Amino acid sequence: MPAATLNRSLVFFRSLKMRLTAWSTLVVLITVIIALVSVREALRYYLVVETDTTLDHEVRELLLAVEAHHPDRDQIVAEMRRKAEGHRERGWHIRWLDEDRRETIWASDNAPPQPLQKLLSSSKDYNVWGSNEFRTVERQLDRPGLPKDFIRVGTPIKFISEDVDRLTNILAPVGLFIFVLAPLGGLLLATRAIEPLQQIIRTTERLRPSHLDERLQVRGVGDELDQMATKINTFLDQIADHLAKNRDFMANAAHELRSPLAAIQSAVEVTLDKPRTAVEYEETLFLLHDQCRHLGQLVNQLLQLAHSEAGEADRHHEPVPLQALIEKTVEMFAPVAEERGVTLLATDVVPLSIKADGSQLRQLLTNLVDNAIKFTPADGTVTMASKRDNATNTVILTVTDTGIGISPEAIPHVFDRFYQVNQSRQRNDARGNGLGLSICQSIVYAHRGTISVNSRVGEGTTFTVMLPIGEGIV
Numbered sequence: 001m002p003a004a005t006l007n008r009s010l011v012f013f014r015s016l017k018m019r020l021t022a023w024s025t026l027v028v029l030i031t032v033i034i035a036l037v038s039v040r041e042a043l044r045y046y047l048v049v050e051t052d053t054t055l056d057h058e059v060r061e062l063l064l065a066v067e068a069h070h071p072d073r074d075q076i077v078a079e080m081r082r083k084a085e086g087h088r089e090r091g092w093h094i095r096w097l098d099e100d101r102r103e104t105i106w107a108s109d110n111a112p113p114q115p116l117q118k119l120l121s122s123s124k125d126y127n128v129w130g131s132n133e134f135r136t137v138e139r140q141l142d143r144p145g146l147p148k149d150f151i152r153v154g155t156p157i158k159f160i161s162e163d164v165d166r167l168t169n170i171l172a173p174v175g176l177f178i179f180v181l182a183p184l185g186g187l188l189l190a191t192r193a194i195e196p197l198q199q200i201i202r203t204t205e206r207l208r209p210s211h212l213d214e215r216l217q218v219r220g221v222g223d224e225l226d227q228m229a230t231k232i233n234t235f236l237d238q239i240a241d242h243l244a245k246n247r248d249f250m251a252n253a254a255h256e257l258r259s260p261l262a263a264i265q266s267a268v269e270v271t272l273d274k275p276r277t278a279v280e281y282e283e284t285l286f287l288l289h290d291q292c293r294h295l296g297q298l299v300n301q302l303l304q305l306a307h308s309e310a311g312e313a314d315r316h317h318e319p320v321p322l323q324a325l326i327e328k329t330v331e332m333f334a335p336v337a338e339e340r341g342v343t344l345l346a347t348d349v350v351p352l353s354i355k356a357d358g359s360q361l362r363q364l365l366t367n368l369v370d371n372a373i374k375f376t377p378a379d380g381t382v383t384m385a386s387k388r389d390n391a392t393n394t395v396i397l398t399v400t401d402t403g404i405g406i407s408p409e410a411i412p413h414v415f416d417r418f419y420q421v422n423q424s425r426q427r428n429d430a431r432g433n434g435l436g437l438s439i440c441q442s443i444v445y446a447h448r449g450t451i452s453v454n455s456r457v458g459e460g461t462t463f464t465v466m467l468p469i470g471e472g473i474v
């Protein structure tokens with residue numbers, strides 16, 4: 001057999017469908033075999049019990065006869081003979097033994113030879129004796145003044161095995177029928193159970209990273225397969241959304257990188273066009289320096305974004321003292337704030353450490369304070385505060401300014417990458433890339449926290465960050 005065909009047959013036999021078929025067939029067959037054997041054995045048991053009861057009834061009648069006719073032995077024997085004759089065609093036999101069971105006082109001529117094997121010392125008050133061919137019920141005379149003789153009435157038991165065989169003959173074809181039907185039923189069941197799965201496989205085979213429009217069919221029956229299809233569909237939605245965002249991001253990033261590069265290129269070309277004075281060269285160099293700084297900042301921000309989005313924050317979590325971090329941020333921005341005539345304050349700072357990536361947390365505060373100072377005119381105030389929320393075991397950080405504010409239409413977009421409310425309103429030295437808040441958001445998400453904004457145009461803005469304090473910190 002060629003290797004490919006062999007491989008395909010192996011896959012077929014290992015398939016879920018084949019395994020389901022095999023298992024369901026096995027379970028049905030075992031159940032049927034147990035049921036048929038039980039019915040057969042129940043019949044055998046029932047016949048044996050019935051036989052014992054009937055024989056015991058006869059024995060008791062004979063005991064009564066003995067009691068009635070004692071000591072007239074001939075009369076008793078006549079009674080026994082009459083009974084034996086009455087049941088001769090069924091093969092019933094009678095034996096009258098003395099109290100030691102050594103001597104037979106009388107026996108019908110069809111009685112099996114002695115001794116028989118004791119089959120049952122009855123919890124009732126009779127015994128059962130027998131061999132492979134006979135079953136005999138025995139009782140002892142128990143009347144004061146009478147000998148303690150034993151009376152036995154027995155029967156051949158061939159009819160029991162004959163009846164059981166007859167039943168077996170009826171049940172065997174039924175079993176055989178189920179034997180053939182079980183695998184077919186199992187296959188049908190497995191095919192139906194697997195069909196939705198195969199549909200899922202067919203659909204997922206058609207999915208490509210560049211072609212994520214298709215969704216798995218949800219049949220609406222609410223079973224596990226439906227739940228799985230819904231979960232996969234939600235996941236596909238997220239992937240498609242993520243890919244679309246990444247495409248936009250790439251386009252925006254390329255666009256943002258192109259502008260300073262174009263400015264550098266044209267400045268160099270214009271300068272090289274003809275001989276220039278030293279002052280003109282110096283001016284061009286300043287311009288190049290400015291654009292290079294801008295490019296450097298943009299590349300740094302893109303790297304930070306990639307870093308925080310990769311969830312790398314998770315790997316460097318260590319206790320970070322919040323108070324020191326806020327004080328450092330104030331220290332760092334104090335000269336800029338002073339230059340712009342903005343008061344920078346840190347109030348209500350809780351002396352607390354949280355489990356976080358220290359450098360990312362610093363970046364978060366830097367971006368928020370940078371924005372607050374950038375968008376607050378002279379004489380305004382920027383305030384940093386923090387408090388602990390014991391109920392949720394989080395710390396709440398706020399950066400509030402008395403600046404220009406953000407319009408309600410712009411608020412939903414401020415965390416979008418490259419989004420800037422109104423570029424023309426930004427002072428030239430405050431030119432940004434619209435990436436600061438996206439970086440803040442991905443840092444906060446990487447720390448399993450939340451970030452939100454509250455703002456009124458002309459009155460000011462508050463950014464609120466909630467971060468889990470982390471395990472092991474009290």
Ligand SMILES: Nc1ncnc2c1ncn2[C@@H]1O[C@H](COP(=O)(O)OP(=O)(O)OP(=O)(O)O)[C@@H](O)[C@H]1O
Binds near residue numbers: 438
């Ligand atoms: N405190 C604030 N007051 C008013 N507007 C704000 C404030 N913070 C952010 N914004 C608005 O949200 C936009 C997005 O902010 P973000 O920090 O992402 O970008 P940016 O500051 O313009 O550039 P970058 O941070 O990349 O240098 C800003 O351009 C600004 O319009």
Ligand SMILES: [Mg+2]
Binds near residue numbers: 367370432436437
């Ligand atoms: Mg910013």
